[in-house]
Amino acid sequence: MTDGAVPRVRRLALGAGRLLITVAVTVLGLLVVTFLIGRVVPVDPALNLVGDRATEAAYQAARTQLGLDQPLWQQFLAYLGRALQGDFGTSVLTGRPVLEDVARVFPATLELATLATVLGVILGVPAGVVAAARQGTWIDQVIRVIGLVGYSVPVFWLGLMGLLVFYARLEWVAGPGRIDIFYEGLVPPVTGVILLDAALAGDGTVFRNALDHIILPAAILGYYSLAYISRMTRSLMLDQLRQEYIVTARVKGLSERAVVWRHALGNAAVPLVTVIALSYATLLEGSVLTEIVFSWPGLGSYITTSLLNADMTAVLGGTVVVGAVFIGLNMLSDALYRVLDPRARP
Amino acid sequence: MSESSPRAWLLAEAPASRHQAWLGRAYRSWRLFRRNPLAMAGLSVVLALLLLAVIGPWLAPHDPVAQILDRRLLPPGTPGNLLGTDELGRDILSRLLYGARITLTIVIMVAVLVAPLGLLVGTVAGYAGGWLDTVLMRLTDIFLAFPRLILALALVAALGPGIENAVIAIALTTWPPYARIARAETLTVRGSDFIAAARLQGASPIRLVVGHVMPLCTSSVIVRVTLDMAGIILTAAGLGFLGLGAQPPSPEWGAMVASGHGVLLDHWWVATMPGLAIFVVALGFNLLGDGLRDVLDPRAGQG
Numbered sequence: 001m002t003d004g005a006v007p008r009v010r011r012l013a014l015g016a017g018r019l020l021i022t023v024a025v026t027v028l029g030l031l032v033v034t035f036l037i038g039r040v041v042p043v044d045p046a047l048n049l050v051g052d053r054a055t056e057a058a059y060q061a062a063r064t065q066l067g068l069d070q071p072l073w074q075q076f077l078a079y080l081g082r083a084l085q086g087d088f089g090t091s092v093l094t095g096r097p098v099l100e101d102v103a104r105v106f107p108a109t110l111e112l113a114t115l116a117t118v119l120g121v122i123l124g125v126p127a128g129v130v131a132a133a134r135q136g137t138w139i140d141q142v143i144r145v146i147g148l149v150g151y152s153v154p155v156f157w158l159g160l161m162g163l164l165v166f167y168a169r170l171e172w173v174a175g176p177g178r179i180d181i182f183y184e185g186l187v188p189p190v191t192g193v194i195l196l197d198a199a200l201a202g203d204g205t206v207f208r209n210a211l212d213h214i215i216l217p218a219a220i221l222g223y224y225s226l227a228y229i230s231r232m233t234r235s236l237m238l239d240q241l242r243q244e245y246i247v248t249a250r251v252k253g254l255s256e257r258a259v260v261w262r263h264a265l266g267n268a269a270v271p272l273v274t275v276i277a278l279s280y281a282t283l284l285e286g287s288v289l290t291e292i293v294f295s296w297p298g299l300g301s302y303i304t305t306s307l308l309n310a311d312m313t314a315v316l317g318g319t320v321v322v323g324a325v326f327i328g329l330n331m332l333s334d335a336l337y338r339v340l341d342p343r344a345r346p
Numbered sequence: 347m348s349e350s351s352p353r354a355w356l357l358a359e360a361p362a363s364r365h366q367a368w369l370g371r372a373y374r375s376w377r378l379f380r381r382n383p384l385a386m387a388g389l390s391v392v393l394a395l396l397l398l399a400v401i402g403p404w405l406a407p408h409d410p411v412a413q414i415l416d417r418r419l420l421p422p423g424t425p426g427n428l429l430g431t432d433e434l435g436r437d438i439l440s441r442l443l444y445g446a447r448i449t450l451t452i453v454i455m456v457a458v459l460v461a462p463l464g465l466l467v468g469t470v471a472g473y474a475g476g477w478l479d480t481v482l483m484r485l486t487d488i489f490l491a492f493p494r495l496i497l498a499l500a501l502v503a504a505l506g507p508g509i510e511n512a513v514i515a516i517a518l519t520t521w522p523p524y525a526r527i528a529r530a531e532t533l534t535v536r537g538s539d540f541i542a543a544a545r546l547q548g549a550s551p552i553r554l555v556v557g558h559v560m561p562l563c564t565s566s567v568i569v570r571v572t573l574d575m576a577g578i579i580l581t582a583a584g585l586g587f588l589g590l591g592a593q594p595p596s597p598e599w600g601a602m603v604a605s606g607h608g609v610l611l612d613h614w615w616v617a618t619m620p621g622l623a624i625f626v627v628a629l630g631f632n633l634l635g636d637g638l639r640d641v642l643d644p645r646a647g648q649g
Contacts, residue, residue, distance in 0.1 A: 022487075025484065025488065026487065026488050026491045029485075029488035029489075030488075030491075030492065033492070033497070034500065037500050037501060037504045038504070145384075148629065148632050148633065148636070149625075149629065151576060151577075151628075151632050152576050152580075152625055152628035152629035152631075152632050153625045153628070153629075154580050154583050154584065154587075154600070154603070154621055154624045154625065154628070155580075155584070156583075156584060156587045156600075156603065157603050157617065157618075157621030157624065157625070158621075160603070160606075160607060160610055160617050160621070161618065161621070163610065164610060164611070164614055164618075168610075168611045281493075284493075285493035285494075285495055285496050286495060288495055288496065288499070288584075289495075289584050289587065289588070292587075292588065293607075303496065303499065304499070304588060307499060307500075307503045307588075307590075308589070312503065312504070315499070315500055315503055316500060318496075319493075319496050319497065319499075319500045322493050322496050323491075323492055323493050323496070323497070326491065326492070326493045327491045327492075330491050331491075
């Protein structure tokens with residue numbers, strides 16, 4: 001090794017430190033925003049607690065108990081302290097701590113978003129590579145239009161149309177929900193992800209039923225992932241195909257397939273990891289509307305139901321959790337990029 | 347052709363005035379743009395939306411909120427109700443025509459809020475540099491890292507449902523990319539000679555940013571706005587679908603899809619028609635934005 005070895009370790013540590021600070025600052029920003037949103041709610045939490053026929057004294061007591069009589073910055077510090085301990089309050093609707101609720105519904109969202117991302121990667125990356133390799137031909141145009149449609153179609157509407165065609169008319173897939181009601185609770189919830197739980201329990205019937213339920217929403221979300229991934233793959237591949245090393249590889253007499261799939265895709269792979277991580281994070285939050293359409297009991301359904309019942313504690317708690325996961329995935333993709341790409345190393 | 351002389355004037359190699367140079371450049375871009383059939387299709391959709399938003403109320407055969415309960419859930423093709431009626435007997439075509447205005451209003455309001463805000467933050471950060479740049483860009487990064495739809499949901503929940511609040515929520519979560527674009531453009535021009543020349547003539551920093559830097563950022567911002575339009579329409583429709591956007595009986599397209607949700611399996615058209623309208627308009631903006639990018643951004647032109 002050269003004498004650069006030790007400083008490089010130090011620089012990597014420095015980079016990791018900077019990343020951690022960025023995460024901390026961003027999460028702090030998220031907490032400031034949710035706190036402020038919580039403060040502008042027209043609903044007075046103290047009034048909510050005691051009811052509008054309570055005496056003035058009871059009302060003031062409730063205000064003191066909730067800390068609403070303190071200055072704003074003190075209220076924020078208290079909020080921050082509780083949030084850092086994982087305490088986001090108690091949901092009015094379910095009567096349980098928000099964090100517990102979120103932990104219960106999160107696997108459903110995770111299951112959906114993961115399957116959708118897998119579909120998006122399997123179909124989107126090859127589509128993007130082919131479009132770039134055949135730039136300007138009809139196949140490039142077809143892939144471009146498929147992507148543009150994905151960027152333009154309302155996800156909730158596509159979900160409804162999917163239900164109409166594949167569930168009601170063709171009866172190829174099961175309807176809304178995660179699983180049919182008579183299969184519920186048959187397998188022990190080890191991970192909360194039904195497909196995994198059924199596989200662990202070795203229960204083929206439950207697995208099939210869960211698969212029948214998830215395939216349509218996952219395909220619809222996966223289409224959005226496909227649209228994004230194929231478009232980004234195409235542009236990353238075009239950047240690579242213009243480079244001189246591609247000319248060298250061609251001059252060497254390598255087959256076009258080796259040039260495109262091994263040399264160009266190999267170099268496009270690093271930024272592609274970032275793209276895929278970003279699309280995964282977007283699906284985790286973007287599944288809200290899909291979950292509503294398919295009555296999928298995930299985070300999106302939880303936040304929306306709480307919202308429609310004016311349960312702001314649950315809404316804001318859920319927002320913080322989704323936001324933190326989102327920020328985490330964002331930063332992770334950033335870190336991956338640094339680790340995988342030698343040029344981006346600090 | 348009789349118009350060959352104005353064309354020659356527009357395509358002149360050596361324009362005589364700034365006015366002529368500007369028009370000539372616009373004309374050349376237009377000729378490039380016209381060659382792209384998909385972009386032209388997008389332009390026609392957007393122009394049709396503009397037209398319908400203006401004259402739609404005169405075209406609509408019925409009152410969009412008039413409920414005729416004995417004519418409810420009529421299928422498309424019924425005489426007098428071309429696209430059928432919804433669960434309250436309201437004419438779907440009329441509602442769609444009135445809804446065009448709401449969609450356009452939302453899009454314009456968001457664009458008017460977001461583009462100047464992003465432009466201001468980005469150009470100031472890029473031009474000033476130093477600690478101001480760091481603070482502004484860190485703020486932008488924080489907003490970029492937020493989950494947009496969920497934050498918009500929480501904001502609307504706090505402010506109360508309605509179009510204005512939906513617009514504010516969407517705007518607050520949309521501006522960061524504009525700031526980034528504007529900053530990047532500013533950094534490329536801030537060292538150029540014409541900026542130095544203007545500064546030596548005594549132009550103030552404000553004048554430099556507003557008069558010299560911002561105009562150069564507008565073309566990339568316009569492309570971004572057009573490409574974002576589809577996303578804005580979809581987010582607004584999503585909020586409407588959740589019941590957080592325009593309130594009933596307003597004929598907002600997303601809310602119309604939501605009202606068709608309940609009768610989907612037996613009366614497919616109630617949800618299908620407004621969703622189709624959202625899709626067509628969003629696709630139009632996307633095609634237009636793609637075409638504009640090819641024309642206005644020479645770097646992406648070959649892509």
